[in-house]
Amino acid sequence: MAIKNIIFDLGGVLLNIDFNKTQKAFADLGVTNFIDLYTQFHSTPLFVDYETGKISDEKFIEGIRSSAGIPLSDENVISAWNALLLDFPIERLKLLEKLKTKYRLFLLSNTNALHHAVFQKTVLDLSGKAFDDYFEKAYYSHSMGMRKPGVEIYEWVLKQNNLSAQETLFIDDTLINIEGAKKAGLQAIHLQSPMTILELSL
Numbered sequence: 201m202a203i204k205n206i207i208f209d210l211g212g213v214l215l216n217i218d219f220n221k222t223q224k225a226f227a228d229l230g231v232t233n234f235i236d237l238y239t240q241f242h243s244t245p246l247f248v249d250y251e252t253g254k255i256s257d258e259k260f261i262e263g264i265r266s267s268a269g270i271p272l273s274d275e276n277v278i279s280a281w282n283a284l285l286l287d288f289p290i291e292r293l294k295l296l297e298k299l300k301t302k303y304r305l306f307l308l309s310n311t312n313a314l315h316h317a318v319f320q321k322t323v324l325d326l327s328g329k330a331f332d333d334y335f336e337k338a339y340y341s342h343s344m345g346m347r348k349p350g351v352e353i354y355e356w357v358l359k360q361n362n363l364s365a366q367e368t369l370f371i372d373d374t375l376i377n378i379e380g381a382k383k384a385g386l387q388a389i390h391l392q393s394p395m396t397i398l399e400l401s402l
Contacts, residue, residue, distance in 0.1 A: 203387065205368040206299065206402070207357065208335075209348075210309035212373030213391055214296075215319055216286035225280035231268040250312050253342040257313055278314060285318050291398055293327055296334040299402055307338040308357055308370075310347045310377075316340060337361065348372070349380025358384065371397065 211217040226234040238247045246263040249255045255263070261277045299305060311319075323331035332338040339357055341347035346356070358365055365385030372378050378390045391397065 201364075201366045203303065203367060203369045205304040205306065205361075205363050207306045207308050207354075207368060207370045207381075207386070208296075208397075209370075209372035209374070209377065209391075210307060210311065210319070211285075212393070213371055213397060214292050214307075215288055215322075217284050218286060219284050221286075222280055222282075222284040225283040226268075229268075229272060229276055229280060230270050231264075231272070231280075233267070237264075237267055248347070251310050251341045251347050252345050253313075254345070260312070260314075281314060282318050285315060285322070288319070288323055288326055289396075290326060292396070293323070293334065295398060295402075300334070303402075304361070304363070305335045306357060306361065307332075307335045308348065308353065309339070310341045312342045316342065348374075348377040351380055351383045354381050354384035354386060358386075371400075 208214055223234050237244050250260040261274050264277050265272050296305060320331050344353065346353045358368065368386050370381040370386045370388045371391055373391045375390055378388045381388045389400065
């Protein structure tokens with residue numbers, strides 16, 4: 201069926217990210233086991249709870265400190281945690297503006313309060329426009345109490361906006377999230393580096 205709606209992932213699709221930078225930042229602080237706690241493809245309960253809004257920033261920071269087993273300031277943890285967030289290429293934001301005239305656009309991101317504050321400011325500083333305004337609606341896991349790849353998060357977005365799954369395209373850089381979307385009946389594109397959304401035929 202023809203695509204009428206597009207749901208975008210954030211990191212690795214619209215926002216450039218590098219998980220290795222956060223791993224290195226923690227390693228520089230003496231946290232050698234961070235990769236055991238969190239990667240793009242694996243999260244311990246601490247990170248799952250944080251990305252679903254079940255714990256506060258303070259409890260998350262304390263959880264990192266406790267897992268590391270070494271004294272870390274709040275500022276150390278926050279800086280290292282945010283190191284993975286890179287830039288928003290302006291061309292991708294311009295593409296969203298163009299696509300908005302043709303499709304209903306949505307965002308669905310597994311994220312958290314600390315990262316949310318940073319990327320919102322990055323886009324506002326870059327474009328003078330609030331990031332969420334590029335979409336009909338933006339959905340963030342830490343505000344929803346659920347996260348990808350659970351089928352229920354896709355179904356919830358579809359139901360809330362009266363979208364037909366067959367007419368909706370989901371774009372994500374993580375395969376497990378693509379598989380979850382397909383279980384919900386969505387059409388899906390697994391965007392793999394070095395390909396970017398600018399190269400897709402949308």
